Amino acid sequence: MxxxxxxxxxxxxxxxxxxKEKGPLINFGNTTASDTTYLxxxxxxxxxxxxxxxxxGADCTNCPAAAVTIENIAAQPDKIxxxxxxxxxIKKNGVIFGPVIGKSKxxxxxxxxxxxxxxxxxxxxxxxxxGIDRVSKGGSTILDKSDWASIINSxxxxxxxxxxxxxxxxxxGTKTATIVVxxxxxxxxxxxxxxxxxxxxxxxxxxxxxxxxxDSVYEFSHTLRDVLTGVGGDEILSKYATKEAGRVYMRTFxxxxxxxxxxxxxxxxxxxxxxxxxxxxxxxxxxxxxVQTALK
Numbered sequence: 001m002x003x004x005x006x007x008x009x010x011x012x013x014x015x016x017x018x019x020k021e022k023g024p025l026i027n028f029g030n031t032t033a034s035d036t037t038y039l040x041x042x043x044x045x046x047x048x049x050x051x052x053x054x055x056x057g058a059d060c061t062n063c064p065a066a067a068v069t070i071e072n073i074a075a076q077p078d079k080i081x082x083x084x085x086x087x088x089x090i091k092k093n094g095v096i097f098g099p100v101i102g103k104s105k106x107x108x109x110x111x112x113x114x115x116x117x118x119x120x121x122x123x124x125x126x127x128x129x130x131g132i133d134r135v136s137k138g139g140s141t142i143l144d145k146s147d148w149a150s151i152i153n154s155x156x157x158x159x160x161x162x163x164x165x166x167x168x169x170x171x172x173g174t175k176t177a178t179i180v181v182x183x184x185x186x187x188x189x190x191x192x193x194x195x196x197x198x199x200x201x202x203x204x205x206x207x208x209x210x211x212x213x214x215d216s217v218y219e220f221s222h223t224l225r226d227v228l229t230g231v232g233g234d235e236i237l238s239k240y241a242t243k244e245a246g247r248v249y250m251r252t253f254x255x256x257x258x259x260x261x262x263x264x265x266x267x268x269x270x271x272x273x274x275x276x277x278x279x280x281x282x283x284x285x286x287x288x289x290x291v292q293t294a295l296k
Contacts, residue, residue: 035251036250037247039246040184040248042245043163046160046163048082048155048156048158048289049081049082049084049156050082050084050132050152050156051086051131051133051276051290052083052132053121053131053134054066054070054128054222055117055124055127055128057127058218059095059096059097059100062128063208063209064218069149078156079152079156084274086198086200087222089107089109089113090114090124091109091111091114096126097127105207106204108223112224116227116231119232120134121142123142128145129145130143130148132148134286141285161189161288162184162185162186162187162289163184163186164181164183164184164290165291166179166273166291166293167293168180168295170295170296172268175256176254176257177255177273179197179252179254180250180251180252180253181251181252183236183248183249184247184249185243186245188244190241191281192279193235193236193277194233194235194236195229196227196230196233196234197227198224198225198226198276199228199271199272199273199295201270202220202223202266203219204219204220204270225271228253232278233280268296272292272295273292273293273295275290275292276289276290
């Protein structure tokens, strides 16, 4: 079958010949998206990646050490390229969740990060904490630093039911990215499946509290900037009770990189897109696979 490029409105939709089954255009404000699905040869399952959702704050003295813990785990030879990190500064009562009072230039807290925390990680009362693929331990998805390494290892060892890929091209003139997410099922799946797409930013310099000091040139990385979908994800392939092996789903986004007040715009290459395939059925919001790419 020949791959054909289509253009509809402001969205570019990739499809495969007569096998395409295109969905409706979806408008998320500064983002538009459309989707398509088709059957193809069953792919060989790729290794599973792990999503780490880290909750942090500029006025949290213990948070820099927690970030180093995650970076050290991700740098282990068997984990390079397999750990996807989103650092979230959420809006909660208490100084530690926010900026360094009287010094910080930027406020990294976001409404969408806070909404995601309330949806998936209710009850966060202190930081640093993190979620690992949104799995629970002792009935809670909020995990202390002492649990991170072991749960990451356990999740990496699981088989994945779907391969994922995300690509991005960026037009600096319009500050618009075309983002294509592909999900290819390698096994039959009957659970409801949701797609979440987030944008993070690296290399932002600002004040950070540390034990006994305040660092004026701390580098913030993996910081949540926006969520292109609903914070809990958008259901995909809802009319398919079973997503059979060989079922491919593709969604294309057109995203205009808007400026958030009092945030540094940064270079396009400092932005990353993280695509997440997750369940979202009652208490089960576990992540099944995740991938990332640079915006540019």
